Amino acid sequence: MSGHSIVLAGVEHVFACSDEQNVLSALSAVHHRAIRSGCHGGGCGVCKVKVHEGQWRRGCMSRAHVSAEEEAEGIVLACRIWPESDLVIEAWGKLPARLARRAGLLPCEADT
Amino acid sequence: MGVMRLGHVRLRVLDLEAALDHYTGVLGLLPVHRDPDGTAYLKGWDEWDFYSVILVEADEAGIDSFAFKVESEADLDRYREASLGHGVAVAECEAGEVPFCGRALAVTLPSGHLMHLYAEKRFHGKATGNLNPDPWPDGLKGAGGHWLDHVMIMCELDPARGINKVAENVAYFRDVLGFGLGEQVVAGPDGDVQAAAWMFCTTTPHDIAFGAGPRAGLHHVSFFLDDWSDVLRTADILAKRKVKVDVTPQRHGITRGSTTYFFDPSGNRNETFAGLGYLTQKDMPTITWTEENLWRGIFYHSGDVVGDFLGVYT
Ligand code: FES
Numbered sequence: 001m002s003g004h005s006i007v008l009a010g011v012e013h014v015f016a017c018s019d020e021q022n023v024l025s026a027l028s029a030v031h032h033r034a035i036r037s038g039c040h041g042g043g044c045g046v047c048k049v050k051v052h053e054g055q056w057r058r059g060c061m062s063r064a065h066v067s068a069e070e071e072a073e074g075i076v077l078a079c080r081i082w083p084e085s086d087l088v089i090e091a092w093g094k095l096p097a098r099l100a101r102r103a104g105l106l107p108c109e110a111d112t
Numbered sequence: 113m114g115v116m117r118l119g120h121v122r123l124r125v126l127d128l129e130a131a132l133d134h135y136t137g138v139l140g141l142l143p144v145h146r147d148p149d150g151t152a153y154l155k156g157w158d159e160w161d162f163y164s165v166i167l168v169e170a171d172e173a174g175i176d177s178f179a180f181k182v183e184s185e186a187d188l189d190r191y192r193e194a195s196l197g198h199g200v201a202v203a204e205c206e207a208g209e210v211p212f213c214g215r216a217l218a219v220t221l222p223s224g225h226l227m228h229l230y231a232e233k234r235f236h237g238k239a240t241g242n243l244n245p246d247p248w249p250d251g252l253k254g255a256g257g258h259w260l261d262h263v264m265i266m267c268e269l270d271p272a273r274g275i276n277k278v279a280e281n282v283a284y285f286r287d288v289l290g291f292g293l294g295e296q297v298v299a300g301p302d303g304d305v306q307a308a309a310w311m312f313c314t315t316t317p318h319d320i321a322f323g324a325g326p327r328a329g330l331h332h333v334s335f336f337l338d339d340w341s342d343v344l345r346t347a348d349i350l351a352k353r354k355v356k357v358d359v360t361p362q363r364h365g366i367t368r369g370s371t372t373y374f375f376d377p378s379g380n381r382n383e384t385f386a387g388l389g390y391l392t393q394k395d396m397p398t399i400t401w402t403e404e405n406l407w408r409g410i411f412y413h414s415g416d417v418v419g420d421f422l423g424v425y426t
Contacts, residue, residue: 038424043173043379060126
């Protein structure tokens with residue numbers, strides 16, 4: 001088991017992630033608010049990131065949230081990638097948490 | 113005459129073998145059949161029809177369709193006419209098109225979800241049999257879920273554009289299928305937006321629920337357990353198997369269920385819950401939750417706002 005560092009754009013803290021750990025679990029261990037944590041199964045799409053630097057392995061992820069074109073550009077779901085080197089990543093897309101603002105039920109107009 | 117119960121859900125999974133391991137090993141469902149392409153059919157030990165869950169491999173997670181069992185063929189005819197009269201699209205399916213079922217109706221709900229109605233499905237029997245049975249069978253794995261209890265689907269809601277698929281689904285289930293409205297959440301500045309609903313055809317608070325979101329999808333599928341200690345034991349199993357837990361054991365105000373939530377390996381949310389809540393009958397007045405009390409309704413003890421509980425879904 002070897003360790004890699006994950007740099008998340010806009011966040012000072014550098015995260016440690018082993019190659020047996022998915023990237024989201026390394027980030028959400030400290031509950032970082034710059035990235036959302038959801039199903040951890042590649043199905044809900046809330047943990048979308050763009051990988052700017054580094055190599056990774058992928059698991060299955062839903063095409064409803066990541067198209068083949070996006071994936072080719074390094075846009076992936078953080079819960080379904082495992083680092084094979086140090087990574088530099090950025091949270092991608094609007095954070096749907098805002099959609100659940102207010103009572104957490106009505107979609108927020110400002111976001112749609 | 114009428115709709116009897118939720119018959120099955122057809123779930124899309126990203127990795128079929130991982131899903132099968134989850135639904136058998138964690139939920140304790142029993143595998144009954146595989147299609148040549150691998151599609152898997154499972155049932156709860158306490159169910160008598162052939163299956164209640166279909167797992168199909170796909171490149172997206174979520175719910176493909178779900179189905180309710182009605183009492184007779186005549187009900188299908190009746191619901192066909194009534195659906196068309198209500199402006200809801202219905203197609204006829206020949207026997208076998210819905211696997212191991214007789215003739216069926218394919219209904220496209222106002223929310224866009226595909227629902228089948230059927231009157232017959234291959235019989236299998238409970239694991240404990242019908243004659244002088246024991247209260248539970250030996251050899252159950254995981255949570256040992258009794259039966260598929262209910263499904264909650266997410267429906268598009270955008271009051272600014274006049275879209276409320278929750279309310280449209282409620283009207284269809286009430287007016288066409290004769291469901292009762294057990295509980296509802298009303299929201300919006302004037303408290304007139306029906307933002308979630310729990311509806312029943314049996315005598316429990318919900319057989320189907322509708323939640324509001326920016327897009328249609330699946331919120332969760334739920335499996336019944338006997339009591340609170342079974343819910344706690346399920347949570348132990350989740351921890352042992354490193355399953356992604358969403359909500360640790362607690363009580364819902366809405367429906368009064370004891371519950372724990374988690375995700376299958378493709379991110380579809382599962383629930384195991386216990387307690388039949390309370391008796392519902394068609395003449396029971398609907399219970400209403402207002403927007404300020406919504407989270408107390410969802411997480412009764414803490415009342416905490418957990419936006420991801422509603423915002424994360426497949
Ligand atoms: S957390 Fe759901 S796709 Fe990553």
